[in-house]
Amino acid sequence: MSQAExxxxxxxxxxxxxxxxxxxxxxxxxxxxxxxxxxxxxxxVAYGFLRNxxxxxxxxxxxxxxxxxxxFILLTSSLTMLFGxxxxxxxxxxxxxxxxxxxxxxxxxxxxLHIREWLALIDEGMTLFKNPWGTGLFGSxxxxxxxxxxxxxxxxxxxxxxxxxxxxxxxYNADDLEITGLYWHFVDLVWMFVVPLVYLLNLSH
Amino acid sequence: xxxxxxHAAVHHGEPTSFIHKHVFSLDHKxxxxxxxxxxxxxxxxxxxxxxxxxxxxxxxNYAIPGLHLLSAxxxxxxxxTPEYYLQLMTMHxxxxxFFVLTTAPFAAFGNYFLPIQAGAEDMPFPxxxxxxxxxxxxxxxxxxxxxxxxxxPTLGGWTQYAPLSALGPVGGPGEGWGVVLWATSxxxxxxxxxxxxxxxITTTLDMRCKGMSLWRLPLSAWGWFITxxxxxxxxxxxxxxxxxxxxxxxxxxxxxxxxxLVLNDQLQPHSGGSTLLxxxxxxxxxxxxxxxxxxxxxxxxxxxxxxxxxxxxxSHRVLVYSMGALxxxxxxxxxxxxxxxxxxxxxxxxxxxxxxxxxxxxxxxVLIWLGSLYGAKIRINAASLFALGFISMFISGGVSGFFxxxxxxxxxxxxxxxxxxHFHLVMGVAAMFGIFAGTYFWFPKMYGRMMxxxxxxxxxxxxxxxxxxxxxPFHYLGLAGNxxxxxxxxxxxxxxLIPLHQFITVAALFTGAVQVIFxxxxxxxxxxxxxxxxxxxxxxxxxxSTPTTPPPHNNFGDTLPExxxxxxxxxxxxxAGDYVMQxxxxxxxxxxxxx
Amino acid sequence: MATAEGHRSSVGKYVIVYVxxxxxxxxxxxxxxxxxxxxxxxxxxxxxxxxxxVLALLFFMHLADNRGLLWFFAIFTVFVLLTLQYGxxxxxxxxxxxxxxx
Numbered sequence: 001m002s003q004a005e006x007x008x009x010x011x012x013x014x015x016x017x018x019x020x021x022x023x024x025x026x027x028x029x030x031x032x033x034x035x036x037x038x039x040x041x042x043x044x045v046a047y048g049f050l051r052n053x054x055x056x057x058x059x060x061x062x063x064x065x066x067x068x069x070x071x072f073i074l075l076t077s078s079l080t081m082l083f084g085x086x087x088x089x090x091x092x093x094x095x096x097x098x099x100x101x102x103x104x105x106x107x108x109x110x111x112x113l114h115i116r117e118w119l120a121l122i123d124e125g126m127t128l129f130k131n132p133w134g135t136g137l138f139g140s141x142x143x144x145x146x147x148x149x150x151x152x153x154x155x156x157x158x159x160x161x162x163x164x165x166x167x168x169x170x171x172y173n174a175d176d177l178e179i180t181g182l183y184w185h186f187v188d189l190v191w192m193f194v195v196p197l198v199y200l201l202n203l204s205h
Numbered sequence: 206x207x208x209x210x211x212h213a214a215v216h217h218g219e220p221t222s223f224i225h226k227h228v229f230s231l232d233h234k235x236x237x238x239x240x241x242x243x244x245x246x247x248x249x250x251x252x253x254x255x256x257x258x259x260x261x262x263x264x265x266n267y268a269i270p271g272l273h274l275l276s277a278x279x280x281x282x283x284x285x286t287p288e289y290y291l292q293l294m295t296m297h298x299x300x301x302x303f304f305v306l307t308t309a310p311f312a313a314f315g316n317y318f319l320p321i322q323a324g325a326e327d328m329p330f331p332x333x334x335x336x337x338x339x340x341x342x343x344x345x346x347x348x349x350x351x352x353x354x355x356x357x358p359t360l361g362g363w364t365q366y367a368p369l370s371a372l373g374p375v376g377g378p379g380e381g382w383g384v385v386l387w388a389t390s391x392x393x394x395x396x397x398x399x400x401x402x403x404x405x406i407t408t409t410l411d412m413r414c415k416g417m418s419l420w421r422l423p424l425s426a427w428g429w430f431i432t433x434x435x436x437x438x439x440x441x442x443x444x445x446x447x448x449x450x451x452x453x454x455x456x457x458x459x460x461x462x463x464x465x466l467v468l469n470d471q472l473q474p475h476s477g478g479s480t481l482l483x484x485x486x487x488x489x490x491x492x493x494x495x496x497x498x499x500x501x502x503x504x505x506x507x508x509x510x511x512x513x514x515x516x517x518x519x520s521h522r523v524l525v526y527s528m529g530a531l532x533x534x535x536x537x538x539x540x541x542x543x544x545x546x547x548x549x550x551x552x553x554x555x556x557x558x559x560x561x562x563x564x565x566x567x568x569x570x571v572l573i574w575l576g577s578l579y580g581a582k583i584r585i586n587a588a589s590l591f592a593l594g595f596i597s598m599f600i601s602g603g604v605s606g607f608f609x610x611x612x613x614x615x616x617x618x619x620x621x622x623x624x625x626x627h628f629h630l631v632m633g634v635a636a637m638f639g640i641f642a643g644t645y646f647w648f649p650k651m652y653g654r655m656m657x658x659x660x661x662x663x664x665x666x667x668x669x670x671x672x673x674x675x676x677x678p679f680h681y682l683g684l685a686g687n688x689x690x691x692x693x694x695x696x697x698x699x700x701x702l703i704p705l706h707q708f709i710t711v712a713a714l715f716t717g718a719v720q721v722i723f724x725x726x727x728x729x730x731x732x733x734x735x736x737x738x739x740x741x742x743x744x745x746x747x748x749x750s751t752p753t754t755p756p757p758h759n760n761f762g763d764t765l766p767e768x769x770x771x772x773x774x775x776x777x778x779x780x781a782g783d784y785v786m787q788x789x790x791x792x793x794x795x796x797x798x799x800x
Numbered sequence: 801m802a803t804a805e806g807h808r809s810s811v812g813k814y815v816i817v818y819v820x821x822x823x824x825x826x827x828x829x830x831x832x833x834x835x836x837x838x839x840x841x842x843x844x845x846x847x848x849x850x851x852x853x854v855l856a857l858l859f860f861m862h863l864a865d866n867r868g869l870l871w872f873f874a875i876f877t878v879f880v881l882l883t884l885q886y887g888x889x890x891x892x893x894x895x896x897x898x899x900x901x902x
Binding site: 015019020036038043054127148 | 324329330399402403406407408410411412413414415416417418419437438440441442444445446448449452456457458459460476477478479482485486489764765767
Binding site for chain 3: 019020021022030033034037038041042045048049050051052053064068071072075076078079082083086090182185186188189192193195196197200201203205
């Protein structure tokens with residue numbers, strides 16, 4: 001039996017047990033999360049560094065309604081993702097697919113709200129290098145960090161739909177769905193840090 | 206794919222078409238060779254660049270025939286301008302650090318031998334692996350392309366210090382498109398390394414064959430594993446740094462340019478950024494990168510040495526722990542590159558201490574090597590000579606590190622050739638020697654033919670003597686006050702040093718030229734070398750127990766191997782001689798079986 | 801393995817964690833409107849965000865069920881995050897100058 005066949009048949013006596021009993025695919029996702037954490041942390045540290053070093057840092061946000069709504073939606077999407085995985089683990093394919101697609105839809109709503117917010121800020125005269133309230137660095141940091149996050153959300157929505165469809169077609173299984181879920185929770189986790197640091201600390205009083 | 210509960214599927218049959226076999230191959234062995242080829246092309250370019258720089262340093266107004274073809278502005282009348290010297294220096298460093306020292310010992314040999322040494326059929330994600338190479342290759346093309354944009358490649362050095370690197374064309378030749386291409390290339394390279402690291406780590410953790418516990422992995426596999434753990438996060442921080450640098454160029458942001466900066470009597474339109482921020486982001490990657498270049502070499506050299514010593518190292522585990530400690534500490538010391546940057550003096554202290562601490566694991570590694578050599582009857586061949594050369598270079602280059610670890614002495618030495626000599630010996634030449642050792646050692650397995658030993662030994666002695674002749678005088682130049690990066694300084698203020706520079710130039714030309722012996726040996730042996738047996742070095746690890754040489758598409762044929770011993774059962778009574786292979790089920794009464 | 805056998809639904813646990821996360825997030829919004837200095841605000845919000853993150857990691861991403869992976873991830877990530885913090889002193893200096901040089 002070749003290793004390919006062995007690996008198809010699950011854990012085999014011909015191989016050592018995986019470290020931490022985590023199969024390679026899931027391990028790779030965790031490693032990616034570690035790397036991506038470093039990427040986001042690098043960006044957030046850069047933002048904090050520049051903020052500390054700048055005397056006229058603007059605090060332009062007036063309302064928390066939009067960001068509160070976005071946070072609520074993203075947090076909820078993590079919960080619906082878990083419902084989907086729970087369904088998949090229980091063998092309930094329809095339930096798994098339904099909740100995965102709801103998750104993707106919530107992600108899409110989040111992205112749309114985010115883009116709407118961006119457009120409103122651009123309308124007020126904020127760009128990557130200047131804004132009416134103070135140092136141009138504010139726009140640079142805001143758009144790069146939220147842009148990077150938005151990129152992750154968009155990628156996540158596409159991944160959820162693709163994996164969901166393939167799961168429905170039988171090419172992917174519950175574990176694949178769970179691995180995609182890990183990524184989705186990570187995107188949510190990053191947002192938990194972006195909200196206080198990038199939004200709430202820049203709220204005008 | 207139906208059931209993934211145990212392992213990821215390594216699921217690809219043997220390819221038949223040329224494209225899938227040699228170009229877009231999923232086979233880790235082919236990808237490893239592709240990485241090696243890329244490194245070979247890159248090192249030739251990098252070496253020619255160093256020749257051009259050396260000629261300019263020795264004979265400033267010497268007209269190098271044809272140089273104006275490379276850059277009409279940079280070399281009017283074939284004589285290099287000071288700016289073009291900096292541009293070539295930047296490209297030399299970038300090509301060497303990223304596309305040679307990272308790709309050859311880590312990506313090339315690691316790709317080829319990590320799965321085999323772990324007893325796997327392939328890496329768990331062959332498509333990622335293929336992408337990793339082609340992404341890296343694209344990065345290389347983007348970097349080389351900067352030779353051909355209007356004012357040439359960037360002159361900012363491989364560190365691309367802001368604000369000059371972030372200002373655009375006003376910063377000097379190549380500071381426009383040159384920097385953008387440089388940063389794009391490195392950002393692409395980071396993606397390739399991320400994909401590679403994912404594969405390396407998951408291979409080590411999840412793809413080992415039966416009996417291959419982590420402690421039974423050979424030292425080379427440990428070197429690659431530790432390196433990939435470093436690469437995973439170091440490149441992940443460099444990538445956003447490069448993207449922010451690109452934004453400063455193309456989107457008008459000012460992440461790295463301070464307010465009210467006046468350059469060439471012009472007030473720069475940027476405002477608000479911090480130059481030190483770039484250095485923090487860069488060196489957070491930059492210092493681990495040094496160890497990404499050298500730790501695989503340590504692993505390879507240990508592996509080669511043990512085979513030729515015919516006995517294990519004094520301690521397998523302490524060597525692994527020390528390499529791991531190097532990996533961990535490499536994240537905590539990056540600021541010793543910034544002692545002269547205007548960094549907070551308190552930070553200097555905080556960086557100096559771990560920098561001195563990092564010499565401890567390095568010293569332990571060296572002492573284990575030396576202690577293992579003591580009284581051993583070593584087999585002298587090209588591979589073991591280069592392994593010994595690695596140790597020699599690592600010690601010589603490492604000793605000067607003590608001076609540079611302390612801010613008080615570093616401030617005087619930092620901008621001089623002393624530093625250039627230090628890092629060329631300890632990470633440049635040493636890592637190159639690791640690559641050579643690996644090549645002479647594994648070539649028989651990769652191509653089924655032996656390399657010519659006599660040529661290999663000539664190659665070693667010429668390179669060994671040449672490398673010392675080049676880089677030892679650098680320390681003297683530095684102590685004499687010869688600043689680096691600024692070539693005209695010597696001609697203007699330090700004329701007594703010019704003969705020494707000329708000597709170094711001759712040595713560099715010689716050392717570069719003798720690499721032709723290696724190239725000839727490589728190509729000639731590939732096609733007409735003596736046929737190699739499956740295990741020409743009487744070695745024990747799994748790469749020597751493949752059913753054919755070179756290994757078949759799935760490495761071990763129909764059945765995966767089973768491992769019964771520690772990797773280095775030498776000096777024991779085995780049926781095959783003084784060694785017992787990892788796959789051999791025979792009993793060993795050996796004090797060395799730690800696992 | 802996708803089988804119904806032996807599968808125990810954790811939906812109840814998820815909902816509890818979800819509610820706690822919502823409460824903490826709401827708390828952050830409250831802090832944003834409280835009348836404290838920027839530094840204090842930053843510290844409190846960051847602490848809450850870390851609590852949120854740990855909860856999500858442990859229960860949503862199931863690190864609580866795998867001790868080995870938990871330690872691997874925690875040590876690796878926390879170490880890298882800590883080593884990223886070296887630069888802060890330089891950021892303050894650019895604004896205030898060097899205190900001991902005045």
